[in-house]
Amino acid sequence: MRRICLYLHIHQPFRYRAYSVFDIGKNENYFFDSNYHSKQSNERIFKKVAEKSYRPTFSLLEKNLKENKDFKFSLSITGTWLEQAEMWEPDLIDRLKKMVKTGRVEIVGETYYHSMSFFYDREEFKEQVLLHRKTIERLFNITPTVFRNTELSYNDEVGKEIETLGYKACLAEGWDKVLGWRSPNYVYHAYGTNNLKLLLKNYRLSDDIAFRFSDKNWKEWPLTVDKYERWMSDAFLDGQVVNLFMDFETFGEHQWKETGIFEFMDRFIDKWLKNPEQSFITVSEEAELEPIGEVSMPETVTWADTERDLSAWMGNRLQDEAMTALYALKDQVIKQSKKDKSILDDFRKLTTSDHAYYMCTKYWNDGDVHAYFSAYDSPYDAFMYFLNIYHSLEYRLSL
Amino acid sequence: MLGWELPPHNSGGLGVACLNLSKALAGEGVAIDFVVPYMAKHENISFMNVLSASKLDPLFRFGIGAYDSDKIDEHIIEIPSATSSSQVSIREIQKTYINFIEEYLTKYRPDIVHAHDWLTFEAGVLAKKNFNIPLIAHVHATEFDRAGGHSGNQLVHEIEREGLLMADKIIAVSNATKKIIHEKYHIPLEKINVVHNSLDENFIKEVYSFDPEEHEYLKFLRNNGYTIISTVGRFTVQKGLTHFLHAAAKAIYKNPKLIFVFAGDGEEKNELIKLSAELGISQNVIFTGFVRGKQLRDIYSLSDIFVMSSISEPFGLTALEAAHHGDVLILTKQSGVSEVLKSAFFYDFWDEDKLANAILAVATSPGLKQTLKSSIKSEYLNITWRDIAKKCLEIYNEIDKHKNRY
Numbered sequence: 001m002r003r004i005c006l007y008l009h010i011h012q013p014f015r016y017r018a019y020s021v022f023d024i025g026k027n028e029n030y031f032f033d034s035n036y037h038s039k040q041s042n043e044r045i046f047k048k049v050a051e052k053s054y055r056p057t058f059s060l061l062e063k064n065l066k067e068n069k070d071f072k073f074s075l076s077i078t079g080t081w082l083e084q085a086e087m088w089e090p091d092l093i094d095r096l097k098k099m100v101k102t103g104r105v106e107i108v109g110e111t112y113y114h115s116m117s118f119f120y121d122r123e124e125f126k127e128q129v130l131l132h133r134k135t136i137e138r139l140f141n142i143t144p145t146v147f148r149n150t151e152l153s154y155n156d157e158v159g160k161e162i163e164t165l166g167y168k169a170c171l172a173e174g175w176d177k178v179l180g181w182r183s184p185n186y187v188y189h190a191y192g193t194n195n196l197k198l199l200l201k202n203y204r205l206s207d208d209i210a211f212r213f214s215d216k217n218w219k220e221w222p223l224t225v226d227k228y229e230r231w232m233s234d235a236f237l238d239g240q241v242v243n244l245f246m247d248f249e250t251f252g253e254h255q256w257k258e259t260g261i262f263e264f265m266d267r268f269i270d271k272w273l274k275n276p277e278q279s280f281i282t283v284s285e286e287a288e289l290e291p292i293g294e295v296s297m298p299e300t301v302t303w304a305d306t307e308r309d310l311s312a313w314m315g316n317r318l319q320d321e322a323m324t325a326l327y328a329l330k331d332q333v334i335k336q337s338k339k340d341k342s343i344l345d346d347f348r349k350l351t352t353s354d355h356a357y358y359m360c361t362k363y364w365n366d367g368d369v370h371a372y373f374s375a376y377d378s379p380y381d382a383f384m385y386f387l388n389i390y391h392s393l394e395y396r397l398s399l
Numbered sequence: 400m401l402g403w404e405l406p407p408h409n410s411g412g413l414g415v416a417c418l419n420l421s422k423a424l425a426g427e428g429v430a431i432d433f434v435v436p437y438m439a440k441h442e443n444i445s446f447m448n449v450l451s452a453s454k455l456d457p458l459f460r461f462g463i464g465a466y467d468s469d470k471i472d473e474h475i476i477e478i479p480s481a482t483s484s485s486q487v488s489i490r491e492i493q494k495t496y497i498n499f500i501e502e503y504l505t506k507y508r509p510d511i512v513h514a515h516d517w518l519t520f521e522a523g524v525l526a527k528k529n530f531n532i533p534l535i536a537h538v539h540a541t542e543f544d545r546a547g548g549h550s551g552n553q554l555v556h557e558i559e560r561e562g563l564l565m566a567d568k569i570i571a572v573s574n575a576t577k578k579i580i581h582e583k584y585h586i587p588l589e590k591i592n593v594v595h596n597s598l599d600e601n602f603i604k605e606v607y608s609f610d611p612e613e614h615e616y617l618k619f620l621r622n623n624g625y626t627i628i629s630t631v632g633r634f635t636v637q638k639g640l641t642h643f644l645h646a647a648a649k650a651i652y653k654n655p656k657l658i659f660v661f662a663g664d665g666e667e668k669n670e671l672i673k674l675s676a677e678l679g680i681s682q683n684v685i686f687t688g689f690v691r692g693k694q695l696r697d698i699y700s701l702s703d704i705f706v707m708s709s710i711s712e713p714f715g716l717t718a719l720e721a722a723h724h725g726d727v728l729i730l731t732k733q734s735g736v737s738e739v740l741k742s743a744f745f746y747d748f749w750d751e752d753k754l755a756n757a758i759l760a761v762a763t764s765p766g767l768k769q770t771l772k773s774s775i776k777s778e779y780l781n782i783t784w785r786d787i788a789k790k791c792l793e794i795y796n797e798i799d800k801h802k803n804r805y
Contacts, residue, residue, distance in 0.1 A: 321766035
C-alpha cells in the first residue's frame with residue numbers, strides 16, 4: 001500500500017501594532033490597529049489571505065472529500081487563527097466543522113498561541129497545549145491524538161513531555177542530518193519515550209509543491225502531475241508512507257492561483273486515488289503503523305530554513321532579551337489576571353513565535369529582503385514596539 | 400574636475416566627497432586637474448593638480464556659498480589687503496571662476512569636464528557649449544535641498560536647470576536626489592545615474608584614539624547611566640532640528656537620563672537654544688558650536704546614538720562617520736544615506752513620536768544597542784571609494800562611446 005499523509009498547517013498571529021512608548025498607561029490595545037490599511041492590521045491580512053488562500057483551498061478540499069471517499073487529510077489550526085476567523089470570517093469555521101464531520105479530516109494538537117513556550121517555560125507550554133485541546137474539543141467535538149510543536153520544532157525532551165500529555169505521535173522534520181541513510185518514509189519510535197511515534201516530513205516531495213512549484217529557475221519547472229506521481233512512486237521503493245507537510249497558505253498565497261497550484265493538487269489527488277494500491281491516510285492512522293526503528297533528536301530540529309534549527313526565533317540578542325523578559329513576567333501575570341481580566345491573554349498573545357521571527361536579523365543584514373516576511377519596517381522596529389508593550393504589561397502589573 | 404572646496408579648506412561634505420572621489424579616480428588611472436575658486440596650499444594632494452581660479456584666501460566658515468545659496472549676492476568674503484578691506488560676493492567669485500575656466504580651455508583640452516554642484520555648473524556649461532567638451536553634472540545637493548521646503552533662490556534654480564539640461568550625464572548622490580532632479584527639473588531618468596558616497600578615507604587612515612579621561616563631565620554622565628545622543632551638522636532648516644528637539648523633549652519627559660549633543664553652527668542656532676529652554680530641557684541639551692578634527696571624532700565616540708533628522712539630505716556622510724565610531728544610527732527616511740544602510744532605525748522627519756520611541760528603546764535595551772552597533776559595523780563600508788570611482792569611469796566611457804555620433 002502506498003500511503004500519503006497530507007498535513008496542512010493553518011495559522012495567523014495577532015501582530016502587535018506600532019505601539020508607542022507614549023501609549024503606556026493610557027492604551028492597552030496592543031493587537032487591533034484602528035487603521036485598517038496599516039502593515040500590522042490583522043483584520044486586513046486575515047481577509048486578504050482568506051480571499052486568496054483559505055476560501056479557494058477549502059473549496060478544493062471540500063470538492064475532493066465529496067468526490068473521493070478515500071481522500072483524507074490532517075490539519076493543525078492555531079487558537080489565534082480560530083479567534084480571528086470567528087471575528088472576521090466565521091463561515092470558515094463552519095466549513096471546517098463540516099469537513100471534520102466527514103471523519104476524514106483530523107486535527108493535530110499544538111500550542112494554542114503557536115508559541116515557543118516549550119523552550120522557555122514548561123508549565124506555560126502545558127497550559128497552552130491543554131487550552132488548544134479544549135478549544136478543538138469545544139468547536140469540533142474531537143480530541144487530537146497527534147501533536148506538532150510550533151514550526152515542527154522537536155527534540156527528545158519534546159517527545160517525552162507530550163507523551164505524558166496523552167499524545168501517541170508527534171510530527172517532525174525528516175532531516176538528513178538526523179536520519180543519515182534512513183528514509184523518512186517510515187514510522188519511527190521516538191527515543192526516550194514509551195510508545196510515541198515520530199511522523200517525519202518528506203521535505204523534498206513537500207517542498208517541491210510548497211516552495212519550488214512556481215520557480216521558473218527550477219530545472220524541473222513546470223511540475224506536472226505525471227512527473228510528481230512518478231517521484232512519489234519512487235519514494236515507495238523505500239517506505240510505507242510519504243508525509244507531505246506544508247503550510248496551508250502554500251495554496252493561493254505562497255503559490256498564487258495563476259501558477260496552476262489548485263489544478264495541480266486537484267488532479268494529483270484524483271489521479272493518486274485511481275490506483276487501488278494508493279491511498280491517503282490521516283496522522284492518527286499513520287500512528288497505528290508499526291515503527292521500523294528508533295530516531296533520536298538530542299538537538300532541536302525544525303522545518304525552517306536551510307539550517308532546520310531555531311535560529312530564526314531564538315538566534316539573536318533581541319529575541320533572547322524580548323522573550324526572556326516576557327516569560328519572566330508569567331507568574332505575576334497569572335496573579336494579576338484575577339484583577340485584570342485581559343492581561344493573561346495579552347501576555348499569551350505575545351508568546352506567539354511570529355513576533356520573535358520579525359526580530360530575526362539573519363536575512364536582514366544580507367539585504368535579502370525577499371526572504372524576509374514582516375509586518376514591520378525592520379527587526380529593530382519590531383523589537384521596539386514589542387519592548388513598549390512589555391513595559392505596558394509591567395506597568396499594569398504595578399497597579 | 401570643477402569643484403568649490405577641498406579639505407582642509409572646506410566647511411562640509413562637498414569638499415570631502417570631491418577629494419575622496421578624485422583620489423580614487425586617480426588610482427584608476429585618471430589624470431585630473433581640479434579647479435578651486437581660491438588660492439591655498441593643499442599639502443597632502445599629490446595625485447592631481449589643484450588649480451586656483453583666483454587669488455582669494457579660503458576664508459570661510461560656513462563655506463562660500465556651497466551651502467547657503469541665499470547669500471549669493473551678499474558681500475561675505477573679506478579680501479585682506481594692505482590698504483582697504485573690500486569684499487566680494489559668491490556671484491563675483493563665480494564669474495572669476497568662469498573666466499579662469501575659459502582661459503584654461505583655450506590652452507588645454509580635457510576629455511571630460513566633471514562639475515560639482517551649481518557653483519561650477521556655469522563653467523561646465525561654458526566648456527560644453529563653447530568648447531564641445533562632454534559635461535558631467537555631479538549633484539551633491541540641489542537648491543531644493545538647501546532651501547529646506549522654501550522655494551529657494553531663482554537664479555540658482557536657473558543655473559542648476561541649465562547645467563542639468565546641458566550635461567551629457569548626471570550623477571546624483573542618492574535616489575532621493577535623482578527623484579528631485581527628475582521631478583523638479585524634468586530631466587529624464589535615463590540621464591541620471593545614482594552613485595552613493597562613502598566614508599572619508601581619513602577616518603580610517605588617520606591615527607586616532609579616544610580617551611574618555613579627556614571628557615570628565617561626559618564620563619561622569621555615562622557612569623551615571625545617561626545615554627548620549629548626538630547630531631552633527633549645519634543648523635539650517637533643511638536639517639529638521641526643531642523636530643528633533645521636540646522629539647528629544649518627549650523622550651526626556653519619559654527618561655531624564657538622556658543628554659543631547661548638538662554639534663555645529665548655523666542660522667538656526669539661537670532659535671534652537673531658545674526652543675530647548677521653552678521645552679524645559681536646556682539641562683539635557685549641549686550646544687558645542689562648530690567642531691572638526693579630533694573634537695568631532697570625540698563627539699562621535701562619546702555618543703551612543705547618532706541622529707540624522709534632515710528633512711532633505713542628498714546623502715549624509717556624517718551618518719557613516721558616526722557608524723565608524725560605533726554609534727547606533729537613527730536616520731530619517733528622507734536622507735540619501737538610508738538607501739545604503741539597513742541596520743538602523745528609520746523614521747519620517749516629522750514623526751517625532753517614532754524618533755522618541757527609538758531613542759528610548761536604545762537607551763532601555765542593551766541588546767538592541769549592541770545589535771545595532773555591531774550590525775552597522777559590517778555595513779557602513781559596503782561601498783568603497785574605489786567602487787564609486789569605477790562607476791564614474793563607466794559613465795565616462797559611455798559618454799566617450801557616444802561622442803563621435805554627433
